[in-house]
Amino acid sequence: MRLPSTDRRRIGQPLRKRMLASRWFYLMMLPGIAYYIIFCYLPMGGLMIAFQDYNLFKGVWHSPWVGFKHFQTVFAYPDFPVILKNTLIISVYRILFNMIPDVMLALVLNEIRLKWFKKIVQTITYGPHFLSWVIVYxxxxxxxxxxxxxxxxxxxxxxxxxLNLLVDKDWFRTLLITSDLWKNVGFGAIIYLAALASINTELYEAAVVDGAGRWRQMWHITLPGIRNVFVLLLILRIGHILDAGFEQIYIFLNSRVYQVGDIIDTWVFRRGLEQLDYSVAAAVGFFKSVIGLVLVFGANKLAKKMGGNGLW
Known part of the structure; x- marks a missing residue:
């Protein structure tokens, strides 16, 4: 396919001239680039302390190197298998039971024709997203x-x-998932509503001409139209499967439910900040990052094999 003449001329220009012509776009990118450099990439240098016996007074450059000692400490911790199991179970529950309601709410809102009623429902369901977990608890x-x-x-x-649901091991995870669903379902639905708004309305008109009812339109047009967004969000959630929601669980957690509610992040908080064992906390963070990266690549490849677009 031949490019338009203006695009061919632009590609043939020197890089400096092309950058000068697009200088305002680069200027708009600067705040975002600066944010990721300062808060995402520069802190990655702190991962060095995972391989050191970090001392606050000696600093990063003068603390002794110990190799994989802290990783061995983490994996040898007696309760680590239980903590890892709790983290995975809670994360999988969040994926299974919190993504489908987002889609269902978006589909219901998309079918509502009374705009004032639709806005009221959106406000009621979206409002809890702005509440902190302290207020929710x-x-x-x-x-x-x-x-x-x-x-x-x-x-x-x-x-x-x-009723003792707050201290009942059998109900603790259900309580977590239910409260998280109530708090975030409205926000998740907004993402799918944006995807629904991008579907070509001519497809629905053609379906009506062919005699398709509302259910057929939803099955053959609406759901395929938001499939890529669903897959994208699923890949991102899989990449954060070892982040089971520290803030919520830390607030809801109590000594009676540690066996089913203690996760990696709450253990790291106690070990890293309360006991000042920063090296072990950094080792766990490094471990989580590597696992998350592997899962994102794997999920993205699987999504492409199944016909989706993936992240890249």
Whole structure:
């Protein structure tokens, strides 16, 4: 395919002239590039302490090198298999039970024809996204606190049972996933609504002419239209599968549910900040980064084999 004459002339120009012609675009890129350099790439130099016995007074350059000692410490920790298992289970639960509701809510909102009602529903579902996890836990505690919670009081008055969901190992993960769903489902739906808005309306008009109903249109047009966005978000979530949601779990966690709720990040917080063992914390961060990178590449390749676009 031949390029337009203007594009061919632009490609044939020296690099300096092309950059000068696009200088305003490069200027707009500078804040984003600066952000990633300062907050993402420069801190990667701190990974060196994963291979050192880091000392605050000696600093990075003068702390002794110990090789893979801290990685051996992490993998030899007796509870590490349990912590890793909890992290994977909670992350997989988030992927399985929190992505489909986002799509379903977006599809429902897309079918609503009353604009005022659609805006009300969007506001109600999107609002909790702006609440901090401290506030969310306060709401959960107000409903489920043993003895004083609203829902606990109803159950006790109606059936004579005492609810202890906040300290119940069997319900802790369900509580995490449910509260996360309530908080973030609206935000996830907005992403899919943006994808739905990009679908060519002529496809629906042609489907109506061919006699397709609403369900057929949704199955053959709407869902394929948002497939690439779904795959993209799935790949990103798989890459963060070892990040099970530190802030939420740290706030909800208590000594009664450590067996099912303690994850890698909460353990690193206790080991790295409370015990000042920065080298072990850095070793865990390095391990998570490598695993995440491998999973992203693997998921991207699998998505392409299944007919998707992937990340690149």
């Amino acid at each position: 306060g709401l959960v505690y107000a409903f489920l606190a043993p003895g004083s919670g609203i829902a606990s009081g109803w159950v006790r008055d109606l059936w004579g049972m005492e």
